[in-house]
Amino acid sequence: MKEIDLKLQGKIKRLTNKTFKFDKRVGEGWFSSVYFLKTKEIIKKHKPNDIVTMQFFQKKHGVLCGTDEVISLVQTFADHPEELEIHSLEDGDKIEPYETVLTITGPYQHFGYLEGVIDGIFARRTSVATNVYGVVKAARSSGKQKPVIFMGDRDDHFTQQAGDGYAAYIGGSQAQTTHAMNEWWGKEGVGTMPHALIQMFHGDLVAASHAYRDMYPNDRLMALVDYNNDVITDSLRVAREFRGTLDSVRVDTSGSMVDQYFFRNPDKMGDFDPTGVNAPLIIALRDALDAENFHDVKITVSGGFTAERIQAYEEANVPVDSYGVGSSLLAKTMSFTGDNVLLNGYHEAKQGRELRVNPKLERIYYS
Numbered sequence: 180m181k182e183i184d185l186k187l188q189g190k191i192k193r194l195t196n197k198t199f200k201f202d203k204r205v206g207e208g209w210f211s212s213v214y215f216l217k218t219k220e221i222i223k224k225h226k227p228n229d230i231v232t233m234q235f236f237q238k239k240h241g242v243l244c245g246t247d248e249v250i251s252l253v254q255t256f257a258d259h260p261e262e263l264e265i266h267s268l269e270d271g272d273k274i275e276p277y278e279t280v281l282t283i284t285g286p287y288q289h290f291g292y293l294e295g296v297i298d299g300i301f302a303r304r305t306s307v308a309t310n311v312y313g314v315v316k317a318a319r320s321s322g323k324q325k326p327v328i329f330m331g332d333r334d335d336h337f338t339q340q341a342g343d344g345y346a347a348y349i350g351g352s353q354a355q356t357t358h359a360m361n362e363w364w365g366k367e368g369v370g371t372m373p374h375a376l377i378q379m380f381h382g383d384l385v386a387a388s389h390a391y392r393d394m395y396p397n398d399r400l401m402a403l404v405d406y407n408n409d410v411i412t413d414s415l416r417v418a419r420e421f422r423g424t425l426d427s428v429r430v431d432t433s434g435s436m437v438d439q440y441f442f443r444n445p446d447k448m449g450d451f452d453p454t455g456v457n458a459p460l461i462i463a464l465r466d467a468l469d470a471e472n473f474h475d476v477k478i479t480v481s482g483g484f485t486a487e488r489i490q491a492y493e494e495a496n497v498p499v500d501s502y503g504v505g506s507s508l509l510a511k512t513m514s515f516t517g518d519n520v521l522l523n524g525y526h527e528a529k530q531g532r533e534l535r536v537n538p539k540l541e542r543i544y545y546s
Contacts, residue, residue, distance in 0.1 A: 194247040195546070196255045198363050206256040208292055215292040223288045232284045232521035233294065234534060235301060236277050237513050242312040243272045243280055244346045245304035249297050250543055253283065257290040266540035271308075271349050279537040280515075287519070294517040301515040303339075304346040310508045311350025313486035318502055321493040326353040328369070329360060330481060330505040347508065371401040374431075382406055384413045385420045392421070399426035401479065408432065409439040410460065411467045418473045427477035427500065430464065432456050434483060456480050458497045465498040479503060 202209075208216045222229070246267045254260045263285035274280060280301070283290055311329065318325040329347040332340060337359070344360025355361050357368040372391055380387040388402050400421060404413045414428045432438055434455035440463055441453050451459060461478060468476050480492075481503030489502055520528040528534075 193250060193543075194363060196251045199248055199251055201252060201255055205252065205293075205296065210296050211292045212295050215294060219288050219292045222286075222291070227286065227288065229287065230285060230523055231287045231291075231519045232282055232534065233291070233517050233519050234279045234282045235297060235515055235517045236279050236535065237274075237301070237305070237515045238276045239309075239513060240276060241274050241305050241309040241513055242350055243268055243274045243301075243305055244270045244308035244349045245300040246270050246281065248300050248304065248342070249281060252296065252300065253290055253293060254545060256293060257285075259286075259289050261545040262286070263290060263545075265543040266537075267543050268537075268539060269541070270304075272539070274305075277535060279535045279540065282540065284521070291519075298515045298517055302511065302513050304342060304349075305515070306511050306513045307343050307346035307508060308350035309512060310486075310510060311347045311352050311504075314484075314489060314502070314504050314508065315351035317486045317489040317493060320490055321496065325493075325499065326501040327351070328353070328479070328481075328501060328503040329355045329508060330503045331509050332357050332360070332505075334506040334509050343509065371395075371398065371429075372403050374403060374406055377403065377406040384417055388417055388421065392424075400424060401427045401429055403431060404428045405430055405432040405438075407439075408436050411438075411440050411464050414464060414476075415467060415471065415473075418468060418471070418476055422473075425473075425476050427479055428464075429479040429481060429503065430456050430461065431481045431503075432460070456482050458492060458495055461497050461499060477501065481505075483507075 204210065247270055250265060250267060253263065253265065257263060263283055265283050267281040268274065315327050318327050329344065329352040331343055335343065340357055340359035341362045344355045345363040347355060348364050354369045356370050361367055372387060376391065377384055377387045380390065384402060384404065384406060388400060392400060402417045402425065404410045407413055410430050410432065418425050432455050436455065437453045438460050440460060441448055447459060451457060461480060464478060477500035478498060479501045480499050484502050484504045485507040492499055518528055518532045520526065520532055520534040526533060
């Protein structure tokens with residue numbers, strides 16, 4: 180299959196601080212390591228006219244994210260940012276190990292104290308984008324365009340949602356579950372019902388679905404079918420009740436539970452782990468829906484899915500139409516480094532580091 184390209188298309192201009200809304204204390208050095216702040220003061224006194232080039236890189240293959248945020252950070256908080264020369268890749272670029280993703284040239288005291296903050300932005304955003312890209316690529320490995328829903332709201336502090344949602348978008352996620360996750364790229368959150376809604380109707384999925392449809396008649400109805408740990412029975416109940424209008428069912432069975440289907444059909448047990456969401460259960464669910472001509476009802480699965488697990492499902496042709504993924508997408512997998520590699524135009528760097536010229540870098544002009 181042809182390699183998929185998930186780079187953001189049709190991007191007209193980079194995002195600015197109108198989007199990011201940085202904490203003003205960044206400019207006070209509140210988020211910078213103290214040794215950077217001390218170095219700034221030393222250089223201001225002893226080397227005020229020297230010009231350095233700082234370059235940023237990391238050591239793995241990945242999908243870059245955070246460039247717009249970093250550029251905006253520098254242009255917002257550097258002293259005399261109009262005097263700095265910045266070259267950068269774009270969000271969504273695929274990067275190689277040790278590839279230079281951004282360089283800044285100018286007086287160290289104007290921007291050097293932002294080094295650690297820049298590293299952190301790149302590390303988090305690129306980690307999420309790369310993780311999501313891996314999951315999306317796995318979900319498409321069978322040749323079908325299967326959506327991945329980013330469900331990371333419960334796996335980290337809420338203040339990270341906007342940036343994580345944007346990074347997930349750069350990585351290829353088609354939907355995010357909160358409005359905040361969509362803030363930077365102008366969309367809205369998606370979702371239908373949690374277990375709490377079904378609980379309020381005493382476990383009656385049909386009643387909960389009717390209440391949902393009453394309040395949101397224009398939504399595509401996705402029923403969450405594992406509340407009673409009997410996904411086939413509840414899926415058929417809601418499909419019969421909403422014949423022709425049920426868009427999909429979502430299976431989110433707890434990893435500590437075995438669905439009732441296997442207790443009714445002990446002969447279906449075999450050499451696999453029957454707990455949680457598992458392939459034999461999803462195959463049985465698809466067969467049961469198809470047997471009653473609910474061929475159009477799609478199946479979404481969630482709960483502990485990773486790129487490796489999705490790849491295994493796709494290779495086995497498990498009949499999943501979309502995947503909901505959360506915690507695995509927020510794992511920190513990338514670490515970035517900023518190094519001064521040129522001093523007044525000449526090589527000067529710690530042993531093992533040197534300027535790595537990258538012709539793909541784009542000159543960024545102060546705005």
